[in-house]
Amino acid sequence: MVRTWMSALSLALVFTYSSVSAVEPDIELARERQQEALARAEQAEQARQDALAIAQEHAEEAAKARGEAQAWGELIESLQQVAQGQPTKRQNDVLSRIQAAVIAAWDIPEDADSDMKATAELRLTRDGRVEDATIISSNGSKSFNHSILGAFRGMERLYWLDELSDREFETHFKVIRIFFSPVGLR
Numbered sequence: 001m002v003r004t005w006m007s008a009l010s011l012a013l014v015f016t017y018s019s020v021s022a023v024e025p026d027i028e029l030a031r032e033r034q035q036e037a038l039a040r041a042e043q044a045e046q047a048r049q050d051a052l053a054i055a056q057e058h059a060e061e062a063a064k065a066r067g068e069a070q071a072w073g074e075l076i077e078s079l080q081q082v083a084q085g086q087p088t089k090r091q092n093d094v095l096s097r098i099q100a101a102v103i104a105a106w107d108i109p110e111d112a113d114s115d116m117k118a119t120a121e122l123r124l125t126r127d128g129r130v131e132d133a134t135i136i137s138s139n140g141s142k143s144f145n146h147s148i149l150g151a152f153r154g155m156e157r158l159y160w161l162d163e164l165s166d167r168e169f170e171t172h173f174k175v176i177r178i179f180f181s182p183v184g185l186r
Contacts, residue, residue, distance in 0.1 A: 091172055094164070098122075101158060102178060106151035109143040112182040116144045120152070122176045126169060128158035136177070148180050 087095070102122075118138040123131040133152035135145045161169060 128161040
């Protein structure tokens with residue numbers, strides 16, 4: 001009887017051992033499949049990141065193209081206005097800002113009356129400083145003329161002229177003629 005029991009025990013051990021041996025190839029196969037799945041996941045993630053990078057590049061190119069189209073549209077509009085002899089909106093805006101700077105710096109003489117008028121020529125540097133100013137026509141009042149020239153000397157740098165292109169500055173704003181009258185400014 002002892003023998004039978006021993007043979008049953010050795011049989012059970014053999015059976016258990018052979019069951020483990022049969023499972024080992026399944027574990028290896030599962031590990032291989034896991035590695036393949038991880039590799040596919042990494043490839044998919046890389047493809048997603050590449051697609052995002054390409055989409056970002058396309059978005060940047062589209063934004064740049066929209067900006068260029070807008071700039072060309074503004075140029076066309078400006079050229080049409082210039083061809084018609086009208087200042088552009090941008091030119092009007094810049095001239096208004098220059099006018100405001102001049103008025104802020106101008107101390108109108110006490111003896112100025114509504115008959116006093118003068119036209120001055122203002123020469124600006126590219127960085128927005130006054131290079132020169134002269135009276136080109138006047139009704140002859142020296143104090144009025146001196147107050148105009150004093151306004152130009154007292155102006156702060158027009159730093160925002162840097163926003164203009166060199167061509168636009170040279171063509172429209174390097175030399176400006178300004179009409180002065182004290183009417184409505186007191």
